[in-house]
Amino acid sequence: MLLGNFELMRRNPEKCMTFQPLLNIKNLSVRFSTPKGIVHAVRETGLTIQRNEILALVGESGSGKTVTAMSIPGLLPNNALPPEGSIVFDGVELLNLPEAAIQKFRGNRISMIFQDPMNSLNPLHTIKKQIAENIALHRSSDKKEIRRRVIELLHIVGLPEAESRLENYPHMFSGGQRQRIMIAMALANDPELLIADEPTTALDVTIQAQILELLKDIQSRTQMSILFITHDLGIVGKIANRVAVMKNGEIVETGATGDILKNPGHSYTKQLVDGDCTNMLLDFAADAPAQIVMTCENISVDFPVHKGFFRKKSGYISAVKDVSVAIRRGQTTGVVGESGSGKTTLGMAVLKLEKSTGKILFTGNAIHNLNTKKIRQLRRNMQPVFQDSYGALNPAMTVEEIIDEGLRLHYPEMQRDKRQDTIINTLCDVGLSAQMLYRVPHELSGGQRQRVTLARALALKPELIVLDEPTSSLDRFMQMQLIELFRNIQKAYNIAYLFISHDMKIVRALSHYIIVMRHGKIVEQGTARQVFEDPKDRYTQALMR
DSSP states (O other): OHHHHHHHHOOOOHHHHHOOOSEEEEEEEEEEEEEEEEEEEEEEEEEEOOTOOEEEEETTTTSSSSHHHHHHTTOOTTBBBOOOEEEETTTGGGGGGHHHHHHTTTTTTEEOOOOOOOHSSSHHHSSSHHHHHHHHSSSOHHHHHHHHHHHHHHHHHHHHTTTTGGOOOOGSSSSHHHHHHHHHHHHHTTTTTEEESSSTSSSHHHHHHHHHHHHHHHHHHOOEEEEEEOOHHHHHHHOOOOEEEEEEEEEEEEHHHHHHHHOOOOHHHHHHHHHOGGGGTOOOOOOOOOOOOOOEEEEEEEEEETTTTTHHHEEEEEEEEEEEEEETTTTTTEEOOTTTHHHHHHHHHHHHSSOOEEEETTTEOTTTTTOHHHHHHGGGGGHHHHHHSHHHSSTTTTTHHHHHHHHHHHHHSHHHHHHHHHHHHHHHHHTTHHHHHHOOOHHHHHHHHHHHHHHHHHHTSSSSSEEEEEETOOOHHHHHHHHHHHHHHHHHHOOOEEEEEEEEEHHHOOSSEEEEEEEEEEEEEEHHHHHHOOOOSSHHHHHOO
């Protein structure tokens, strides 16, 4: 059972009778050394978290939320200068501790849930091994006890068939399931403070609600404190006791959740509360037919299930089942559905990045049976833009090198001067200046990184781009900018989009045609106007609500 904090209160009743906060941050300043000079990410900021409290730290991308959170367990990147100020956790000044001492807090008394579980989980290790490592590091070394604890944690976070999936790898789970695994890892040692960094951003509304309810339930039972980082004020009211609003590295307003949402005092907070401007995006797409770029007929994708010590194949999981769809030139086919519905797997199959059965015709030519060499020749005409822009970009390469890599591969005859002109022109197309050429991914904001991934695809002049949740990790203001950019690019170059998303407002803003998926199957499809204004299937109706 998760009783660590109850045991702490029993042993230290005098501490619980005081009003000493669990975490007290004062005058925290964090700076980064970059080729362009010193960047101030956090400026003399402060906040407190009481015991048994959920504090939401809110602000748009680049406001300093994550940097503040990463400062607490000492997880700042290498180019960060030593933080200034004070971070006191349970009476201990963390900023003065050597690395060996801070490790006793990290993953033990202070745990983190990161925004993107796919990048945070090791793709080469089973989920059992990854959860067990944290338990063995701080608690027990008994293998039977660790296994029992791993199963218990997976049951606590609501992972279905937990015991039979211990030997599965991260890619075999949906986004919502991976996030539950991350929560199980964070809870392994009964932490007193849980830092949740945008844990629901990339999830659909139904899974998002489940994760929020799960965190609230666990917090209520364990009495731990949570620092919940988000850019979505709609979530705040469902989980937080108090709210701290951050802008440009500073806390501009703090207060009880109800007071902040009903009567915001700072102008920036008012902008966040009133700033859901997605209504202006609705009903953009027309219903006019256009030339078909790609046709998929009866596409199915099955993943093998391996069990036992020798990893023998024991069956299959059907991720996509008999899906047929047409993608038209200059238009967007939107794919919607909850986590685990098969949306991303379909996108990977369309790009021939995942093995599938069925027929795929691209510009009238069958490509489903082509060998790897011939598929590679088609890559420049079919490009992806993935959800995780940071994971999709090589952290050691500059923006120029990232875009140039594809040009050198697919246009080997192109001279260097011509390639550089193409790179600069493409950056201008996506709203970035030539000054970005020599930056590396960690020096860019989330919105800038996503523009770079789009520029990398556009530089090859593709006929089809698969956009897999490209806006899900961004705040609404950046989402607006990117949607407008996608529109303009599509209109200028007559590109076909397959747009995968769980955000119904964003899908409606960009899509001409929509397919709704559930459990790997299409449950409804039609023009955007038909699906949104007159949904037939109960599941589609539930998504609309």
